[in-house]
Amino acid sequence: xxxxxxLPVQLLHGLVYGMLLFLxxxxxxxxxxxxxxxxxxxxxxxxLGAYFSFTLLxxxxxxxxxxxxxxxxxxxxxxxxxxxxxxKIHTYGHAHQLLLTFGVAFIIEEMxxxxxxxxxxxxxxxxxxxxxxxxxxxxxxxxxxxxLATSLVVFAILFTILFKTRAGIIVLAAVxxxxxxxxxxINVPLVFTALFGVGAxxxxxxxxxxxxxxxxNPGMAATxxxxxFVVIVAGGLGSIxxxxxxxxxxxxxxxxxxxxxxxxxxxxxFLLMAVILIIKPEGLLGEKG
Amino acid sequence: xxxxxxxxxxxxxVLVILVFMPNLISEYKLNLIIRMAIYALFAVSxxxxxxxxxxxxxxxxAYFGMGAYTTLFLFKHVKMPLIxxxxxxxxxxxxxxxxxxxxxxxxxxVSFGLLTLxxxxxxxxxxEKWRPVTGGEDGLTASRPDMYIPGIGEVEMFSTVHWYYxxxxxxxxxxxxxxxxxxxxxxRLNLCMRENEERTRFIGYNTYLSRLIIYVLSTFFAxxxxxxxxSFQEFVSTSFINLDKSAEVLMMTxxxxxxxxVGPILGACFLIYINDLLSTLTERWAVIQGxxxxxxxxxxxRGLSGLAEPLTKILDKTGEVQRA
Numbered sequence: 080x081x082x083x084x085x086l087p088v089q090l091l092h093g094l095v096y097g098m099l100l101f102l103x104x105x106x107x108x109x110x111x112x113x114x115x116x117x118x119x120x121x122x123x124x125x126x127l128g129a130y131f132s133f134t135l136l137x138x139x140x141x142x143x144x145x146x147x148x149x150x151x152x153x154x155x156x157x158x159x160x161x162x163x164x165x166x167k168i169h170t171y172g173h174a175h176q177l178l179l180t181f182g183v184a185f186i187i188e189e190m191x192x193x194x195x196x197x198x199x200x201x202x203x204x205x206x207x208x209x210x211x212x213x214x215x216x217x218x219x220x221x222x223x224x225x226x227l228a229t230s231l232v233v234f235a236i237l238f239t240i241l242f243k244t245r246a247g248i249i250v251l252a253a254v255x256x257x258x259x260x261x262x263x264x265i266n267v268p269l270v271f272t273a274l275f276g277v278g279a280x281x282x283x284x285x286x287x288x289x290x291x292x293x294x295x296n297p298g299m300a301a302t303x304x305x306x307x308f309v310v311i312v313a314g315g316l317g318s319i320x321x322x323x324x325x326x327x328x329x330x331x332x333x334x335x336x337x338x339x340x341x342x343x344x345x346x347x348x349f350l351l352m353a354v355i356l357i358i359k360p361e362g363l364l365g366e367k368g
Numbered sequence: 369x370x371x372x373x374x375x376x377x378x379x380x381x382v383l384v385i386l387v388f389m390p391n392l393i394s395e396y397k398l399n400l401i402i403r404m405a406i407y408a409l410f411a412v413s414x415x416x417x418x419x420x421x422x423x424x425x426x427x428x429x430a431y432f433g434m435g436a437y438t439t440l441f442l443f444k445h446v447k448m449p450l451i452x453x454x455x456x457x458x459x460x461x462x463x464x465x466x467x468x469x470x471x472x473x474x475x476x477x478v479s480f481g482l483l484t485l486x487x488x489x490x491x492x493x494x495x496e497k498w499r500p501v502t503g504g505e506d507g508l509t510a511s512r513p514d515m516y517i518p519g520i521g522e523v524e525m526f527s528t529v530h531w532y533y534x535x536x537x538x539x540x541x542x543x544x545x546x547x548x549x550x551x552x553x554x555x556r557l558n559l560c561m562r563e564n565e566e567r568t569r570f571i572g573y574n575t576y577l578s579r580l581i582i583y584v585l586s587t588f589f590a591x592x593x594x595x596x597x598x599s600f601q602e603f604v605s606t607s608f609i610n611l612d613k614s615a616e617v618l619m620m621t622x623x624x625x626x627x628x629x630v631g632p633i634l635g636a637c638f639l640i641y642i643n644d645l646l647s648t649l650t651e652r653w654a655v656i657q658g659x660x661x662x663x664x665x666x667x668x669x670r671g672l673s674g675l676a677e678p679l680t681k682i683l684d685k686t687g688e689v690q691r692a
Contacts, residue, residue, distance in 0.1 A: 117478075164662065171669055173478065174424055178622050179665040181615070185658030193652065305485070305611065312482040346493045349486040356483045357471050 087217060089338045090331065095223045097330020098230035099289050103303060104310045104322045105237055106281030109274050111308075112317035113254045116165060116275070117173040119180040122304035123187045124279045128153045128286020129295040130191055133200050142205040150283035157279020161272050184300065192297050199296040226288055233281065234323055241319065250274060254317070306348065313352045315365020324363055386536060390529045400644055402532055404637045405539045406596045411620040411632030412546050413589035418618070419626030420550065421582060422562035423476070427484030428590055428617050430468070430491040431461040433609025435591030436598035437495065437502060443599070444510035450525065451515065454538065454595045461591015462584045464491070469583035473576065476565070485611070492609050507605030508598075535596055542589055547629055549585060558582050623664055625671020634672050 107121045128149050135145035160183055168175045208222045241247040253260045253270045261267040293299060310329055314321030329348045336344030355363060390398055410432055417423045435457030442448035442456055468487045472480055495502045502508065514524045515534065525531050549555045561568045561575050569575050598604035607613065616639070624635020642660065646653035668675050 164666070167666060168669065172424075173481075174418070174618070174622055174626075175665050175669060177424075178619060178661050181619070182658040182661030182665070185654045185661070189652055189654040189658070305489070308482060308485070312478065316478065342497050343493065346490060349489040349493075353471075353483060353486040353490075356475065356479055356486070360475050360479045 085338060087215075088219070089334050091217075091219060091223075093331035093334025094327070095226050095292075095330070096334065097327045098227050099285060099292065100303070100306055100310060100330055101323050101326035102226075102230045102233055102285035102288065103282055104307050104314075104326055105233060105319065106278035106285070107307055107311055108278075108314075108317065108319050108322045109281075110278040112311055112315075112322070113250070114271055114274060115173075116161075116169075117176040117180070118165075118278075119177055119304065120160070120184040120187065121278075121282055122300035122307060123184040124153050124157060124282040125286040125289070125303060126191065126295075126297070126300040127156065127187060128283030129202075129290030129299065130195055130200075130286075131283070132287040132290055133195070133202050133295055136202060142203075142208075146284070146287050149287045150280040153283025153286070154276045154280030157282075158272055158276040160279075161275035165275070166268060166272070188297060188300060195297075197297055199294045200290075202291040202295055204291045222291065226292060229284075229288055233284070234319070237319055309348050309352045313355045313362055315362030318362065318364040318366075321362055321364030390532055395528050398528055398532055400640065402528075402535050402600060404640050405535050406593055406600060407617075407620060407636040407640060408633040409539045409542050409596070410590055410593035410617050411624065411636040412543050412629075413586050413593060414617045415621050415626050415629075415632040416546060416549070416558070416582060416586040416589075418621050419628075419631070420555070420558045420562065421579070424478075424481045424618075425484045426481045426611070426614050426618070427468075427486075427488030428587075429609050429611070429613035430484075430488040431465055431587040431590040432594035432597070432613060432617070433491060433495060433604075433606075434464045435461040435594030436604045436608045437508065437594075438591070439595035440508045440510050440598045440602075440604045441501065443513060444508060447513070449516060450513050450534070450599075453513070454592060454599065457595025457598075458588045458592035461594060462588030464591075465584045465587025466580070469580050469587070473579040473583050485614070488609070488611065488614055492606060492611075495606050495609050503605075505606065507603060509603050511602050512599040531600070535600065538592070538596060542592055543633070546589060550629060554578060554581065619661070623661075623671055625673035627670055628673040631671050631673035638672060 103121070103125050106124075107118065110116050110118045110121065131149040131152050132145040135148055136142060139145065160180075164179055164183070165176065168179060204222050208225050210221050211218045212221050212224060213219075241251065249260070249265055250270060253265065253267050257267055260270075289299075306329060310322055310325045313328070314323070314325035328351060332347040332351060333344060336347045359365075385392075389401060393401070410428075414425070414428050417425050417428075438460040439448075439453045439457035442453045448456065468484070472483045472487070475483055496504060498504075512525050512531070514522045514526075516522055523530060525534065550558075557568065557573060557578055561573075561579065565575055594608060598608065620635040620639050621632040622635065623638060624633065625631030642657065643653070646656055650656070664671075670677070
């Protein structure tokens, strides 16, 4: 069976895409899942990460430096968006946030086309990561395994910070009762701005890593944004473990869908989301309430 | 001046202008007005959910697209008469709303929005893959039939002016239907459920069934709008059904202001006009459009119709003085 021999590699493809999706979604879990800010521009921030890294690579010719600097730049832009735009409307509902971030996304996407052009850009990856790894009779690109490793490291760090440190406790408390934590003498608006910055920086990091894999192009924000919201909602709002699980499922569903029923591959993730929302509206690992 | 009389006067003036519109402007502009009218109906149907029920839907294009495909398919293969074809588009839109509504109206908030989005994507995938019926990525092409009126005979619909009057009358009747709905007990209940669903249930209303009926009503009119839109362009493709379309109607409604009945109409006209204007002025119009969105959210959080609020307050005050 030809299809079955392709299965292990296809499963691995699904895992890699799923984990990259998680890397982008982890930032949105903080911003949308926890803070409740419906940030449509999250995909755009991820795209910015990819483009910044392209230019940084041209200037510094050092992938690792761009891996450090691009997320910081994107995080800075995130902080500006939160501080000067979103904070002003935080008492309104989701529709306001959605339209505002639509506007931000329109502007950034148009600027990206203006500065870097409409053509896809190819980003060189460092020599260490450009080969292949052989295991169990499979030969697999090292770079994709690097994506996998980075996402798992980010998950571990986020999980530890959120649940094991004082900073994490403050964030969780501020999310669950903003006024009370504010009254206890913690500068909650500052916490939220910082959280938004971290979320944006994670999107930027995902962009740097995803750019060489999914090809840096002006449409990359639009292609990922729907997957992102599927992951966040199917996983359960604000649950970082849920986002990991849902990312894995969406990645594998797309990958296996392409292998077995290519005509309907695009529907599977929505089928997954619909089933989850109908049976368990709070999401896979979401809490009731 | 009394506020009610003023409103009636404004509506009357607008109607008179609309009736004489073909004599006043070029054919290009008349096409733009037809587009505005169709999208005004789409936005008004959306606002039954968005403004009146407080439900943020990301999937209203599914019903718009359903109406659009149904009508054009019937024109092409069954040679269906004009009015029956448009009505069928609305009915199929409403039926789809019934099927999906059974699942979505149980939910609120973000879950509601995302489930409507998921259903929208199903319909999109079907439109793209069911080639024999939908034409796949190429879409469907069919010209709109002439209309038979008893006593007058055939009225040809190829002419923009005739088509303009047909759209105008259909849209006006539909929008009047939506307006009348807000005055019915069910329309009032819609607002009541938005404010506090739990209490509404405790009073003894079946909120699930009420929401479902309201959802079907809203999707029916979205279907009519879609049917008019595809008959207008004599073409339908997946762009009628994609998420951009769902986002577009949300933007129109929001920009105009979901808190009032006329808001979505204003929003639809404004967005179509601005897009037309900006695309002729500059290549980078998306930047300006984005900036307009941001400024509107920051400085007119209740939409364009919210901007007029101080004015109506002054009117009310002078009214009080007169009554006193």
